[in-house]
Amino acid sequence: MTSLIEQAKQKAAYQAVDEHVLPTHTVIGVGSGSTVVHVVARLLERDPALNAKTVFIPTSFQSRGLLLDGGLTVGDVEQYPNIDVTIDGADEVDAQLNAIKGGGAAHLQEKVVAEAAKKFIIVADYRKDSKVLGEQWTKGVPVEVVPFAWKAVLKKLQGLGSKDAKLRMAVNKAGPVVTDNGNFIIDAPFGLIRDPVKVLKDTKLITGVVEVGLFCNMAEVAYFGCEDGSVTVRTK
Numbered sequence: 127m128t129s130l131i132e133q134a135k136q137k138a139a140y141q142a143v144d145e146h147v148l149p150t151h152t153v154i155g156v157g158s159g160s161t162v163v164h165v166v167a168r169l170l171e172r173d174p175a176l177n178a179k180t181v182f183i184p185t186s187f188q189s190r191g192l193l194l195d196g197g198l199t200v201g202d203v204e205q206y207p208n209i210d211v212t213i214d215g216a217d218e219v220d221a222q223l224n225a226i227k228g229g230g231a232a233h234l235q236e237k238v239v240a241e242a243a244k245k246f247i248i249v250a251d252y253r254k255d256s257k258v259l260g261e262q263w264t265k266g267v268p269v270e271v272v273p274f275a276w277k278a279v280l281k282k283l284q285g286l287g288s289k290d291a292k293l294r295m296a297v298n299k300a301g302p303v304v305t306d307n308g309n310f311i312i313d314a315p316f317g318l319i320r321d322p323v324k325v326l327k328d329t330k331l332i333t334g335v336v337e338v339g340l341f342c343n344m345a346e347v348a349y350f351g352c353e354d355g356s357v358t359v360r361t362k
């Protein structure tokens with residue numbers, strides 16, 4: 127039996143695909159994470175002729191695998207720098223549609239693919255819906271760093287007020303999580319983030335930081351699957 131959370135993710139993902147992936151689209155960005163599994167499932171229910179003329183741009187090893195397993199054609203932003211629409215999950219979304227992403231360490235490729243798209247759409251379940259970032263997602267802002275700089279970046283993040291910033295450690299592997307790009311992740315909690323643009327700018331300016339999991343002023347719409355089976359749609 128599917129859990130309430132899985133149902134919520136599925137409803138949000140299905141509605142987003144139905145409303146934003148148009149028959150005229152030929153290049154679609156596909157994010158990463160557990161909610162995106164439902165995005166790909168819905169894409170696979172489309173007319174096969176539409177999928178056959180479409181290239182899908184993954185944002186991680188995981189989403190590339192989902193697309194390939196579904197028999198879809200994959201490409202990259204080097205070949206396809208103009209994407210019609212990108213649909214992705216999020217760890218938390220605020221009232222202005224700013225988002226924290228990178229809980230799965232995929233936010234660098236996700237941000238590139240989102241920025242290359244004419245439209246960026248977020249799909250999530252009710253647990254991700256916040257007024258202010260940091261209300262629900264308390265693990266911190268994921269910051270991807272080049273490995274040799276991690277300690278220096280950690281100190282700078284602490285200096286910016288993230289006292290509990292820490293290197294993300296792997297499970298079932300000794301040592302840190304290594305991203306799809308060969309980098310490390312620092313999770314930097316900043317409490318309630320009332321000015322995400324400032325936190326993004328301050329953290330991204332630290333030398334050694336590759337990308338920060340704050341997606342500010344990027345999403346056009348967010349779909350939240352609710353506990354009662356409905357979907358809340360929030361637009362900018």
Ligand SMILES: O=C[C@H](O)[C@H](O)[C@H](O)COP(=O)(O)O
Nearest residue numbers: 159160161215228230231232
């Ligand atoms: O790095 C991972 C991505 O930003 C995901 O989109 C995010 O963590 C949400 O994942 P999920 O849909 O599994 O909650």
